[in-house]
Amino acid sequence: MEKYVIRGGKKLSGEVVISGAKNAVVAILAASILSDEPCVIENIPNISDVTIILQILAEMGANVRMVNKTTVEIDPTTLKNVPVPYEKAKLMRASSYFLGTLLGRFCEAHVSMPGGCNLGDRPIDQHLKCFAALGASYTIEGGMVNLTAERLVGNQIFFDKNSVGATINAIMAASKADGLTIIENAAKEPHVVDLANFLNSMGADILGAGTDVIKIRGVKRLHGTTYCVIPDQIEAGTFMAVAAATKSDILIKNVIPKHLEPITRKLVKIGVKVEQFDDAVRVVGGDDYVGTTVKTQPHPGFPTDMQPQMAAVLTCAKGASMVTESIFDNRFRYVDELRRMGANISVEGRVAVIEGVDRLKGAPVKATDLRAGAALIVAALGAEGTTEIYDIFHVERGYENMELKLRGLGADICKVDEPDPAEAEKPLRKAL
Ligand code: UD1
Numbered sequence: 543m544e545k546y547v548i549r550g551g552k553k554l555s556g557e558v559v560i561s562g563a564k565n566a567v568v569a570i571l572a573a574s575i576l577s578d579e580p581c582v583i584e585n586i587p588n589i590s591d592v593t594i595i596l597q598i599l600a601e602m603g604a605n606v607r608m609v610n611k612t613t614v615e616i617d618p619t620t621l622k623n624v625p626v627p628y629e630k631a632k633l634m635r636a637s638s639y640f641l642g643t644l645l646g647r648f649c650e651a652h653v654s655m656p657g658g659c660n661l662g663d664r665p666i667d668q669h670l671k672c673f674a675a676l677g678a679s680y681t682i683e684g685g686m687v688n689l690t691a692e693r694l695v696g697n698q699i700f701f702d703k704n705s706v707g708a709t710i711n712a713i714m715a716a717s718k719a720d721g722l723t724i725i726e727n728a729a730k731e732p733h734v735v736d737l738a739n740f741l742n743s744m745g746a747d748i749l750g751a752g753t754d755v756i757k758i759r760g761v762k763r764l765h766g767t768t769y770c771v772i773p774d775q776i777e778a779g780t781f782m783a784v785a786a787a788t789k790s791d792i793l794i795k796n797v798i799p800k801h802l803e804p805i806t807r808k809l810v811k812i813g814v815k816v817e818q819f820d821d822a823v824r825v826v827g828g829d830d831y832v833g834t835t836v837k838t839q840p841h842p843g844f845p846t847d848m849q850p851q852m853a854a855v856l857t858c859a860k861g862a863s864m865v866t867e868s869i870f871d872n873r874f875r876y877v878d879e880l881r882r883m884g885a886n887i888s889v890e891g892r893v894a895v896i897e898g899v900d901r902l903k904g905a906p907v908k909a910t911d912l913r914a915g916a917a918l919i920v921a922a923l924g925a926e927g928t929t930e931i932y933d934i935f936h937v938e939r940g941y942e943n944m945e946l947k948l949r950g951l952g953a954d955i956c957k958v959d960e961p962d963p964a965e966a967e968k969p970l971r972k973a974l
Pocket of ligand 1 (some may be wrong): 566662665667668669704708733786870
């Protein structure tokens with residue numbers, strides 16, 4: 543069982559390079575099977591979510607070859623329509639993308655209900671609505687979602703709920719449907735745009751990604767491509783939060799500053815300095831911050847995936863802050879952990895009220911999900927004393943070499959492998 547041990551309170555400095563975007567790459571890797579030829583995908587991060595998607599692709603018969611550490615070639619010409627089993631699908635939400643891509647390729651898909659972070663209820667009704675609109679029928683049996691269609695036909699799809707995953711699935715399936723599909727109330731996140739750019743580079747005809755209305759004219763075949771994934775908005779935002787919490791001066795390289803603007807605006811509002819360059823941001827933390835209000839919204843609003851990290855920064859801002867989570871109904875599971883470090887936070891439904899304290903103090907804590915883990919790292923680096931963060935496998939789903947990147951900035955963090963106490967007790971229990 544691995545944990546991070548962080549001795550906080552150190553000022554950091556220097557440069558950090560941001561990796562490819564997790565949420566873009568998982569969609570792009572899944573979409574590669576829509577191609578009739580090999581695809582080369584560059585700037586892929588070394589995170590466990592990517593490993594799982596590549597394993598699923600290999601198990602389906604695709605030829606997956608790492609060209610170098612950040613580039614993979616996927617040859618889907620030998621692909622078979624193999625069901626995506628529970629053991630893989632439970633690990634990540636993005637396994638649902640195989641519904642759209644297998645349907646687009648074989649007019650049939652069998653995928654176990656997707657897992658991912660436990661952020662509350664995560665239905666797939668909008669995904670099913672879009673597949674049905676394109677002519678597929680579905681059943682859910684024994685935890686498997688089964689889709690079949692004689693052929694896919696373009697249609698008008700209005701999403702009742704703004705959903706990243708359903709928008710991406712709709713774009714992927716509609717790219718191979720006959721005729722025109724118009725998606726209304728589409729998600730506008732940077733990874734939706736990146737996925738559309740990837741498919742267009744393969745010969746798809748997708749217009750309007752990044753706006754509320756996306757038009758897709760289906761094509762018979764998609765060809766191979768070489769495509770470079772965008773940098774990770776949330777990894778960059780997390781390092782911005784690290785600079786703020788540790789009152790440090792950090793240059794964050796390989797970013798798209800436009801994607802960071804909702805985060806930049808909030809940090810500047812509380813008293814952090816942010817300087818933008820073409821593909822980098824410099825973040826300079828201050829001595830005192832003022833509390834503020836944060837409300838998560840679909841892009842270009844404040845991203846829900848930065849809500850825990852921002853809350854960690856606000857634990858030491860002067861006065862009260864109010865953080866409202868409007869995307870997920872259970873995204874405050876990290877609050878109990880921050881309280882263990884001395885944060886003063888109360889939660890009522892989807893609103894957290896934070897009363898700033900002078901300083902957090904190190905404590906043993908547990909990452910309850912991916913971004914919760916990131917928030918604890920932010921808090922621990924700014925805190926006095928030592929923090930041990932358990933269940934860091936959540937963090938490794940979405941952050942490449944987190945501890946190495948932080949050590950490069952001068953942080954006192956190490957990853958320690960220690961026996962799981964529950965495992966250690968097993969022989970003892972047997973002997974008793
Ligand atoms: C994606 C991101 C995740 C991010 C989230 C919101 C990936 C792999 N994951 O997740 O990191 O936190 O967007 O930006 O890109 N909903 C429904 N019915 C549906 C689908 C969604 O009601 O069929 C609801 C969800 O419960 C949630 C909201 O819509 O309340 C947004 O979810 P969605 O945008 O679909 O998130 P994901 O695609 O799962």
